[in-house]
Amino acid sequence: MFGELTQQILNGLVMGSYYILIAVGLSIVFGVLSIPHFAHGSVVMVGGYVTFIFVNKLGVPFILAMLISMILCAAFGILLERSAYRPVRNAPPINAFIVALGLVMIIDNLMTSIFGANQVIIKSPFKSTYTIGSAHVTSLRLFMIGACVVLVAALIIFMKYTKLGKAVRATSQNREASLIVGINTNVVTAIVFGLGSAFGAVAGSLIGALFAVYPTMGTFITQKGFAVLILGGLGSIPGAIVGGLIIGLTENLGSMFISSEYKDVFAFLIMIIILIFKPSGLFGGKGK
């Protein structure tokens, strides 16, 4: 029983790291630009496929392939913003929603027609298994946790201490005022989408090695990502971290104590319960 519990907590931490990597990307896009980037899951999926091509087809080492995937996805994210989100920036918020859904349809179905609907698994270089107490963990899972910690820490340092990071935070607080003081908001937009998508690429590559990637995985990823985000408070990075851990742990502990069939129900239920008591999320502001 106790061994099982540590095992599930470890698994929860791994899944939590995965959700954090996704939610942080969604969070900075939403926090700075107020765009509900529903196509983010599709970017994650594309990131997974890019790594898959480089690792399985071209024989590039995993870490290098993941870096290439991060760069390509960053460019892809910036392209999406330029071509689709920017034209509806001043329209009612739901229009950005709809544009995002259109993007999901385009990307997912294009990927299906190129790669087929079947899932693919990325060859992973991390094969060894460690035993912690009575729980077992593969090095790939540890790498997932490590990548999440390093990347999120780097992001927080970037946002807090660099000039560009300060520009990003200023834009999120007041777009017009930042324009007046000479911040190039177009550069900020590109940074936000680039960083968010690169984080997504890491999540996609690692989940592809851990489980699998398939063309229609994006929608569910985004929905989970938004559940994490709303739970933590829209646009808050600490919120995304805590939210990701809560959802990752609830899912795994819930499936241990109740039933794995209801695993996904738990994630959304806990989000609803928290929102009933705090409509703006754990770390959120006013809830508008």
Next chain:
Amino acid sequence: MMKMKKSVLSKRIAVVVLILLSAAFPYLGFSPYYLHLVTLSLIWIIMTEGLNIIQGFTGYVSIAQASFFGIGAYASSLFVLKLGWTFWASLPVVLIIVAIAGLIVGYPSLRTQGHYFSIMTLAFCMVLWLLMLTLHNLTGGEEGISQIPPPEAIFGIDFTNRVNLYYLILIVTLITIFIIYRIKNSKVGRAMETIRENEQLAQAIGISLVRYKTLAFVISAMFGGLAGCFFAPYMRFINPSTFGADYSMNAILAIIMGGSGTIGGPIIGSFVMNFLPEYLRVVESLRMVIYGLLLVLITIFMPQGILGVVKQVSAFVMKKVTKPKDTDTDTKKTVA
């Protein structure tokens, strides 16, 4: 005789022509497949006109409409198949159940605004969808429920006949549109529209936000459930695939495409949403890609929806037609 404004007259003529056209439709010689698509569109109109109350009138975009559609469909089928009720006896009970579900979803969700509200309703939609998928004993899981009988005959009209069923659904659709029209032009409807335009102002002039928003949400849900009640016996088979978040999104799209907050918008949108994917079958493998591309382009270039474009074009034409008159009076003035 009282003089009627030209636009009102033309609108009334359009309504009468549309009703006559839809009444004559089964005898216009289209294939049964088209009758099927039109019937589906009618069911969609019931669902989207309902959603229009909360989305279009009140300005809160709910992603839970497909759930209420599903609750209606499942509840109605279960009453008929498991408890042996008649379709007609189950109808009012199902509507009450959907209203209660609407209250349960709406009350906590409506404490939030904007994106929060949308994503909160999305979460409810996901939970309900997952429950439909996992409560095997009740919903049959992924296999769903099959062999749902059509509504029992009333006044000797047999609804195993597809054409008769079409007329039944047409009548329900017309009643729905009429009710929504009356709501839009009532005190309640105007209160909702005030909330959409400016919530603080609405509160300041004494509109109870909680009451009207909840009312709008529950009415929306009930029409979603009503559509579900007819969807199940029409399709004879239901499973969770048509009650997920993507279906809710399509309903939202139908409203935006047609024209949000108008009576005609959801009607146009419902037909577009049901017919467009069929016409895109020509390009089978890239069908959904083109569909997505159209969505993006329509949203970027026609934010007011199809009805908005029609209005703009007709206003432009009217301006062109009436312009010579204006210049005439102008010249007269200058002469005088």
